Amino acid sequence: MRLSGTPGAPGIAVAAAWRYAPPTAGAAAVAGDISTRERLEAAADEAVAQLDALAAGLRAAGLDEEAGILEAQGLMATDPALLGEAMRTAELSGDPAAAIRAAGEAAAGILAAVDDPIVAARAADVRDVAERMARILSGTVVRPPDEPSVVLAEDVPASLLAELPRHLLAGLALEGGTATAHCAILARAMGIPAVVGVRGLLAAAEHARQVAIDGARGELVLDPDESETAAVEARRAEAAARDRAAAALRGCAGATADGRAVRLVANIGGPADVPRALAAGAEGVGLFRTEFLFLGRSRAPSEEEQLAAYRGVLEAFGPGRPVVIRLADIGGDKALPYLDLAPEQNPFLGVRAIRLAYSSRELLLTQLRAISRAGAAAGVTPHVMAPMIATLADVDLFDGLRAEAQASLEAHGLAASPALVWGIMVEVPAAVFLATELARRVGFFSIGTNDLTQYLLAADRTNPALAHLHDALQPAVLRAVAQVVAAADAAGIEVAVCGELAGDPAGALVLAGLGVDELSADAGSLDSVRLTLSRVTSAEIETLAGRALAATDAARVRALAGELLERDATPAR
Numbered sequence: 001m002r003l004s005g006t007p008g009a010p011g012i013a014v015a016a017a018w019r020y021a022p023p024t025a026g027a028a029a030v031a032g033d034i035s036t037r038e039r040l041e042a043a044a045d046e047a048v049a050q051l052d053a054l055a056a057g058l059r060a061a062g063l064d065e066e067a068g069i070l071e072a073q074g075l076m077a078t079d080p081a082l083l084g085e086a087m088r089t090a091e092l093s094g095d096p097a098a099a100i101r102a103a104g105e106a107a108a109g110i111l112a113a114v115d116d117p118i119v120a121a122r123a124a125d126v127r128d129v130a131e132r133m134a135r136i137l138s139g140t141v142v143r144p145p146d147e148p149s150v151v152l153a154e155d156v157p158a159s160l161l162a163e164l165p166r167h168l169l170a171g172l173a174l175e176g177g178t179a180t181a182h183c184a185i186l187a188r189a190m191g192i193p194a195v196v197g198v199r200g201l202l203a204a205a206e207h208a209r210q211v212a213i214d215g216a217r218g219e220l221v222l223d224p225d226e227s228e229t230a231a232v233e234a235r236r237a238e239a240a241a242r243d244r245a246a247a248a249l250r251g252c253a254g255a256t257a258d259g260r261a262v263r264l265v266a267n268i269g270g271p272a273d274v275p276r277a278l279a280a281g282a283e284g285v286g287l288f289r290t291e292f293l294f295l296g297r298s299r300a301p302s303e304e305e306q307l308a309a310y311r312g313v314l315e316a317f318g319p320g321r322p323v324v325i326r327l328a329d330i331g332g333d334k335a336l337p338y339l340d341l342a343p344e345q346n347p348f349l350g351v352r353a354i355r356l357a358y359s360s361r362e363l364l365l366t367q368l369r370a371i372s373r374a375g376a377a378a379g380v381t382p383h384v385m386a387p388m389i390a391t392l393a394d395v396d397l398f399d400g401l402r403a404e405a406q407a408s409l410e411a412h413g414l415a416a417s418p419a420l421v422w423g424i425m426v427e428v429p430a431a432v433f434l435a436t437e438l439a440r441r442v443g444f445f446s447i448g449t450n451d452l453t454q455y456l457l458a459a460d461r462t463n464p465a466l467a468h469l470h471d472a473l474q475p476a477v478l479r480a481v482a483q484v485v486a487a488a489d490a491a492g493i494e495v496a497v498c499g500e501l502a503g504d505p506a507g508a509l510v511l512a513g514l515g516v517d518e519l520s521a522d523a524g525s526l527d528s529v530r531l532t533l534s535r536v537t538s539a540e541i542e543t544l545a546g547r548a549l550a551a552t553d554a555a556r557v558r559a560l561a562g563e564l565l566e567r568d569a570t571p572a573r
Contacts, residue, residue, distance in 0.1 A: 003198050007218040007504075008172065008184040010528070011193030012236040014212045014229055015170035017205060017222070018149035020142070020156055022131055036090045040083055040100065043133040047077040050132065054162045066189045068272055069125070069182050070159055076129045082107055097137040104130020124181050128157035144168055150211040150220070152201060158182040166190065171213040173220050175201040179500065187215075188524050195220055246527035250281040254519070254530050256512070260538045263518040264526050265322075267498060271309055274316045277523040281530070284321035286446065286520020287498040288313060290328050290367070299338050300363055303370045310374035314382060324383040324446065324496075324520075325371050326425070327364055329353045339363075353388035357397055361404070368405035368420075375417030382420055385446055389424040389431050395441050398422065423493075427451035432480045435487035445488050446520070449499030449507075453477050471554035472501040473510060478548055478557070485515040496520055505532040506561035513545030536564060 034042075051074040058067035076082065082103050090099035104126050112123035135141065144164050145151075150171035151164075161169070161183055169192050177183060177196035187194040193215035205211070208222040212232040216239070221228050254264035265286035266277035277285065293301040293309060310325060317323050330336060331352025344350040357364045368384065375382035386398045402422055409416040423444035424431070429452070431438060439445065449472040454460060456476055459469035481497070488495045496518035501507035503521025508529045511519060519529060544564055548557045 001222045005195040005198030005218050008194030008196040009188040010216040012214050013170040016149045017208045017211045018145040020153040043136045044077045046136050047132045048074040063189050073129050097134040100130050100133045152205050158186050246531040258537045262512045265520045266523045271312045280523040280526045285323040288325045294328050303366050306370035307373050311377045314378035314380050319380045327386050329387045354386045372416040376415040385423045387425040390428040435484045439487045439491035444494045446496040446498050449501040473554040473557040475551050510548050513541030
């Protein structure tokens with residue numbers, strides 16, 4: 001049986017099926033007079049010790065960024081709010097293991113509701129930590145598979161993936177999960193093929209003994225026959241050859257076979273992501289998410305604190321590789337104590353990002369001051385963009401903030417960048433229809449295809465039941481991109497795409513064919529996109545883009561791009 005989901009991590013494998021389910025045993029009896037508080041605190045300490053040991057193992061393997069995921073989980077294990085809620089529940093129920101699970105689920109539910117894939121991914125981390133503590137309290141362990149296997153599950157905690165012996169992990173297939181979840185991130189870093197969001201997986205695989213998985217295609221075959229196995233093995237050999245060819249191009253700038261430049265830059269979530277982006281040959285940063293500075297704290301970060309973070313990234317890339325810093329996309333959906341915002345029925349469409357400055361300018365003024373000072377200190381001109389721009393008034397507000405920040409630095413005698421290259425994210429449908437007017441006022445556009453897709457199609461991207469609408473290759477989304485590109489071309493400004501579509505080889509072909517100048521993606525996607533572009537001509541991708549705009553649905557667009565992707569060709573350089 002063949003099943004499809006969302007590509008989580010590239011790679012191909014054929015191996016035994018191994019089904020994982022979280023242990024459900026209750027708390028084990030504990031000898032001696034130990035209070036509930038002491039038992040929970042001891043479990044938290046043991047969880048921290050285990051997570052730190054796993055993180056150390058990842059660092060020893062060169063996976064520093066992924067190690068940071070588990071180190072952050074260690075901090076969650078000692079969170080007073082999580083432990084306090086578990087203690088209150090356990091005092092009533094007498095079951096600390098069930099209490100910490102319930103507390104973890106409640107905290108995870110709040111995070112999962114946030115309309116930001118980076119923040120929402122932390123929900124799985126909270127569940128992971130709570131489940132680990134519950135296992136410690138109940139004395140249960142997860143027994144690994146006996147042979148190399150493809151793990152089948154609703155979801156798999158990231159720390160468990162790090163804990164299972166690597167030689168036994170042939171692949172990962174999840175009924176739930178997303179490509180931005182930490183489990184998928186870790187799978188990509190460890191080179192484990194993964195497919196997520198496979199609807200009906202567990203029921204279909206109840207009696208499966210073997211699985212063939214193709215992470216790049218987002219496909220798996222249960223109990224493949226000889227011909228299916230042979231086909232998968234052939235694709236694995238082709239993928240290995242493609243990886244070698246991609247690695248050989250890592251020092252080259254992004255371009256088509258006939259020399260049309262398409263700048264390939266990285267999305268980063270903080271300074272810790274810089275080494276990976278540089279190693280991947282990123283030509284700059286197209287999206288520097290700054291939310292990490294603002295989340296999980298009781299007060300906003302200081303100007304000096306922000307200055308240090310921005311300066312480090314700007315210096316690492318230098319004057320020849322631009323860094324685009326996005327103003328903090330925070331607001332009603334993240335319930336930060338220092339924002340003092342009223343609860344909203346639909347915070348994803350509420351007071352967030354640039355809209356915060358209509359009632360209080362100081363937060364974004366401080367950020368703009370820090371960015372300008374960081375540019376001066378690093379000797380580069382920073383690029384800065386505002387998210388959630390919907391009206392011309394939003395752009396006027398942004399421009400006013402920028403001018404005010406520069407003037408205040410001059411008035412206080414602080415070194416500032418002589419200028420900021422400022423642009424906007426196009427992710428709200430209104431900005432698409434105003435693109436002609438907006439392009440005359442800003443320095444560049446960056447299209448956020450993730451949000452633009454969910455807003456255009458009215459489909460919450462965190463809802464698995466609407467997964468068929470989440471593909472940004474929907475013709476409606478592509479027509480919006482084409483409209484934005486036309487407006488930008490008329491005004492003489494560049495257009496980037498910083499959504500997940502930019503890191504998808506099929507998406508990269510269509511976007512470049514539509515005239516997008518820059519593709520910004522996770523560093524791990526750049527090799528594949530660079531190689532893909534090097535094997536096609538401008539005429540071929542322009543023809544593809546035209547056919548995609550006339551297509552009826554995303555599946556048809558993917559089929560059209562697939563014809564070009566699967567063509568047997570060699571790099572032109």
